[in-house]
Amino acid sequence: MKLLKVVSGLCVWSMVAVSSFAQKLPDQQEVSLRPPANIKIDGKATEWPAFQAYNKSTSLFYTITNDDDNLYLAVQSTNSGITNKIMRGGLTFTVNTTGKKKEKEGISIMFPVPPKNDMMSMMQGMRTAMGGAGGPGGRPGQTVIMGGPPSGDPAAMMKRADSIMYEMNRQQIDKLKDIKVFGIKDITDSLLSIYNEEGIKARALFDGNRNYTYELAIPLKYLSITTNNPKEFTYNIKLNGMQLNLPPPPPSMAGGGAPTVVINGAPMGGGGMRMGGPGGIDFMSMFSVTDFWGKYTLAKK
Numbered sequence: 001m002k003l004l005k006v007v008s009g010l011c012v013w014s015m016v017a018v019s020s021f022a023q024k025l026p027d028q029q030e031v032s033l034r035p036p037a038n039i040k041i042d043g044k045a046t047e048w049p050a051f052q053a054y055n056k057s058t059s060l061f062y063t064i065t066n067d068d069d070n071l072y073l074a075v076q077s078t079n080s081g082i083t084n085k086i087m088r089g090g091l092t093f094t095v096n097t098t099g100k101k102k103e104k105e106g107i108s109i110m111f112p113v114p115p116k117n118d119m120m121s122m123m124q125g126m127r128t129a130m131g132g133a134g135g136p137g138g139r140p141g142q143t144v145i146m147g148g149p150p151s152g153d154p155a156a157m158m159k160r161a162d163s164i165m166y167e168m169n170r171q172q173i174d175k176l177k178d179i180k181v182f183g184i185k186d187i188t189d190s191l192l193s194i195y196n197e198e199g200i201k202a203r204a205l206f207d208g209n210r211n212y213t214y215e216l217a218i219p220l221k222y223l224s225i226t227t228n229n230p231k232e233f234t235y236n237i238k239l240n241g242m243q244l245n246l247p248p249p250p251p252s253m254a255g256g257g258a259p260t261v262v263i264n265g266a267p268m269g270g271g272g273m274r275m276g277g278p279g280g281i282d283f284m285s286m287f288s289v290t291d292f293w294g295k296y297t298l299a300k301k
Helices: 003-022 080-089 118-130 154-175
Strands: 052-055 060-066 070-077 091-096 105-110 140-143 180-183 191-193 199-206 212-219 232-239 260-263 291-295
Touching: 060 232, 070 080, 070 091, 080 154, 080 180, 080 212, 080 232, 091 212, 105 199, 154 199
Parallel strands: 140 260
Antiparallel strands: 052 060, 060 070, 070 212, 091 105, 091 232, 105 180, 180 191, 199 212, 232 291
16 A cells, blocks of 8 residues: 555656646747757657757647758657557658748658558457446447446546556557658658668657657758758648547448447547546547647757
């Protein structure tokens, strides 16, 4: 019991510390920076002494830097729901050197690229782990995430869902090896391996605190900008949102409607359902696009 209290206390202290630190940072990065001398795109935050901003629209810590050859983006999520949203929908980083806030006129890099039907397999895995369809509150055609009617301790249910989500993401992270490229004329194949020869690098990993760190490097030659004559450009960081590809219902289902997703006993629909009761993850927001635009000027040596 004492150990449980200590662990719970540390978790609360950690969340308070993260929240306090985030409140002290600007919503968007305000300075131009050269990268750490030991920078390596490996999904580890060890070379980053601190992130430059915490964006409230996306709930992400981030830093943008550059050297004479590459533009770098480092992102960290300390929220399991946001991490899951990235891994199941991808993060798209867009650079528009015209200064306009338009994706179509810019160059975009998406990573990770989730496999098809990944969202459905995740929900089936959670259903199996947490109660399954056909049990209390479940019936054929339903995907029961939280295992029946609302009951028990919401905090404990949330913790259980969080642990399952983390473990599923941790097991999947090594399988996400594709980068999607938009708007680069010199690259004809829009889908690249993370081991590509074009010089675009992307990696993501979990650390010991379950934080998800994402690193990206884009050669400046693809952006047609240099540090010799730096000019301000716009960038966009977008969480694409998870894609829900549910199979068609069996013919025996009355009404012929699509399967219902049930979370903690309530069907998913209008009203922003939450996992784990009040104060939990806003499940519906995980399917919506969240993004923001910022401005950056290359830092000279």
